[in-house]
Amino acid sequence: MWFDESRLDDERALAGADARLRALAESGARVRREAQAAAEAVDGRVREARERPRPRAVVAAGAEARLLRAVLEAGCPVPLVAWSAPGLPGWTGSLDLVVVLAPGGDDVAAAGTVAEAVRRGADVLVACPPASLVADHAAGRDVVLLPTTSGDPLAAAVVALDFLAGAGLGRSTDPEVVALALDDVAVRCSPYRDIAGNPAKEAAIGLADAVPLVWGGTPLAARAARRVAEALRSGSGRAALAGDAEQLLPVLEAARPRDVFADPFDGDGGASRPVLLVLDDGSDDPRVREQGGHLRAVAAAHDVRVVELRHDDGGEVARYASLLLQGRYAAAYLGLGLVPA
Template sequence: MWFDETRLDDDRALADADATLRELAESGARVRRALGDAAEDLAVAREVAGDPDRPRAVVVLGAGSDLVAARLDERCGAPVVARTETELPSWAGGLDLLVLLAPEGAPDAAAARAAAGAVRRGCRVVAVCGPGSAVAEAAAGRWSAVLTTRAGEPLVLALLALTHLAATGLAADPDPDAVAAALDEVATACSPYRDATVNPAKTAAAGLGDCVPAVLGADDALGARAASGVAAAMRRLTGMPVLAGDAADLLPLVESAPSRSIFDDPYDDAPGRVRPAVLVLGGPDTGPELRASAESRGVRVVDLPGPDDAGPLPSYAATVLLGTYAGAYLRLGLVDDPR
């Protein structure tokens, strides 16, 4: 395959990608809708919780668990264990808190067992799950907060959990309104109706064209989580083997690329050989050593700047959406090689 940059502003090509781009554009609306639909559950959960003691430990299970854990670590005052699988640790008991994220439509037998086991052992439980699901039924209990939503995105599930945990003093306010506003700003900036000269996602896609992206995030927990999220979205959208990691992880990849000079023929690569390109999410000061190595070998470095001073979670959400838009436009520009 090769990358045809003209497709990024071609009306017929953009029409073919309309469903994907429309889904991305509605990200902010989905956050607002989920928070609105769960408002009653949040109010009831806050009333039931009262003024709880701090737990001995917090166990966060399910999709988006690392995002919740990253925000809990700041003020929770207790050890936080995050796992994407939904198996309750054998040591969890009455002094601990379980935060369970189980999107509607996902297989929920294991999540329901974890919820039932936590209730049986006397754990405090915060379950974010589909209404009427097996998880909602299993999680019901005296010390449980059950927040129901039809949203399936890990970000939305994490925001609901963090909103409740902030109300009980265990987490900082996730400011879901600011998250939704940041997502709306990205959707406006990356609209298919904005041409590639002013659209940051189209510009990034053009820079990554004909290369296999490797995603570098900022040097913190949310930065690493954003890089992983963007890489996963790009893999899903393009089918490419997109990697994510910190500068130390990606440096061997860059150093393995053969050096290039201005005298090289850009169309004379060995058949099937695709060079890497580094997509940087953390700003121009991120990964100086990696940048220097990439420059010495002619490996492209594409910066994708996120919002300034938007707050940790809004910045994270906007960065992931921006990278996902770049992946959608990268897929749009890929066409079959006529040779």
Template structure:
């Protein structure tokens, strides 16, 4: 992979070659609105039935749904990451299937198993898809999707769960607005001096990124952003608890101001760079952990930066952090000349 070149972030010809990838990032809000426009009648048509014994989510973004539901869901919730279903699932349980692709073998297996056991099923998938076909039953509600966006499907499912009195209220429109605001601020047409996503891409260009979020949702965003950074750099971008990241930071040697890069040669190990995902959670434990991370960085001259979510409901702040981080990863990949397909 080539060295990072920040001039690529301002070169219109270079940016044009990444137009499809940047456009997909920028259209997150539009996809949310498209899915909501098509599915809102189905969602609002749901009525609370007998409370399920448990809720089981399979498919992409199952852990996001768990992060939102766990504090308020009146029944146990499981995000199941493997094919099939837990052995105890039966007619008393509600199975959520998020299958925006519609043909994943593992999700087809889960759909078959849920149908065979007589479980109630809430599925977000294209109407003409293998998963929807195998999940069809009298106890199944299909929320049709069309954009292939797992995040949009998750928002539809969360809105549906609220109608079933199993989750908090969800405003898909406010989440879409939050995504639009990030896209506007991080647009490739906004130059580097005013574009924080481009600026942070430059900051982490020669570093080993460490990404941390203190709340449940910001930690989820941190994991997603770290994954995006790994995909474009091939580096070991790490998202972990504060104590684990502090251990990495403390193991870093302080910067030697007298080092001569020509005589000593470049160091093989990249210095860490900490990115804090701040969604506005003001709990004492979150604040204490954030302070400890910044103090650890200061002691060994490790750079730390903060992505802030601003105001709004929990999911809007989550999407703000997620999209900001994804734009940073995209511009980092562009500066490195990498593919953004991952």
């Protein structure tokens, strides 16, 4: 495979990827749709939740448990546990709140977790389609069901975080702010915007001939990095690695010197070299800035290209959503540009 960057501005090639790019462009609309549906369905339940005694602990269970923890941890007034294994911690009971995101609705493990939480008498907050396997197990007086229809994990997470903030268990997450950030990415990364002014197309070109090492310094940027690496692997069929700075540094330091005479059509003409993809959410944390500076310095010393995606406006969830969507656009364009040699 080799990368043909002309395909990124070719109307016929872009038409072939229309379904995937359209799904990315509709990310903001999905957040708005889910937020509106949830607000109508649980009107009054937020106030009721705020008036009740605080739970002993919040257990975020399931596939997106670590995302919920990354957002809630700093502002949650009670202990918070991310539990991604099947079932629930043994101590979970009637004094606790269990939060489950199951936007697909047919997740057997999530359905089992919800059923176990109900059986133990815990309060339950679940985001899932109202007519689904998970919803069938979410019957109970202490269950709040946030209806979802899009199957989008990010939209479901935003809806759940908004509810928890209203209940006094986290910092405010405004769905409209998140949706606007996603809309902004859809405009800047649109297939109709040419390479010169399109950060996702530029990133795809930078990633085309090497193995991406994806890094984000804050907890949410690191979470976005893992999701972007998954998208890059899926979109290109190539290796992509996300990790902490100490995990990526040995790979950068072991990079072979660039061979300017390597044949790009040779199949190994540089494709085994790394490229550092930095997801920058504008954090002013000294530790994050020091790690980012060190990674860039090591990359420069070993002649490793650095590609950056940035978003430093709005709340932390909006910044996370923007970086994630930019990375997914870059993955889509990378897959589009790769053609058989």
